[in-house]
Amino acid sequence: MAIIYQPISEELLLTRAECTTAKEVWVAIKTASLGADRVKKAKAQTLKAEFESLKMNESEQLDDFCLKLNGLVAKIRALGESIGEEYVMKKILRAVPTKFLQIASALEQFGNLETMSVEEVIGSLKAYEERLSR
Structure with missing residues (x-):
């Protein structure tokens, strides 16, 4: 039991003090770890659903929207799930309001989303937003 207790934290050790055998x-x-993995997967699914439903409001600034999206x-990713750059770019282009429709369509049709970065897409949208504000 001493070998099992060595690598675990003191908090976990105190919760297992009533156990009398190594088994x-x-x-x-093992049960606690499985529970933690399930919680992590459930949290990842919740965040993915939030990511999918995220839309930019007409009055929202592009920077604010991109901060929310990149935070999600x-x-x-911190929970171990993978989201590709191309998928994030396509989500951004789908989530922008109608005032960005022209630039989003141009990026989808004439830009190579397989080689572009998220920053390039955001930069193009910001440049367009700047032109609109003049």
Whole structure:
């Protein structure tokens, strides 16, 4: 049991103090880990659903929207899920309001989304937003 207890945190150690055999400790730690993995997967699914439903409001600034979107992507990736750059770019182009429709269509039709970066897409949208504000 001493070998099992060495790498675990003190908090986890205190919650397993009532276990009397190494097998009980091992099963308890394994059960807790499986529960943590399930929670992590459930959280990732919730964040993915939020990512999918995210839309930019007409009055919202592009920078604010992109911060929200990139924050969600970072949280999803931190939970071990993968989201490709091309998928994020396509989401941005789908989520922008109608005032960005022309530039979003041009990027989809004439830009190579397979080689473009998210920053390039955002930069193009920002340049267009700047022109609109004049």
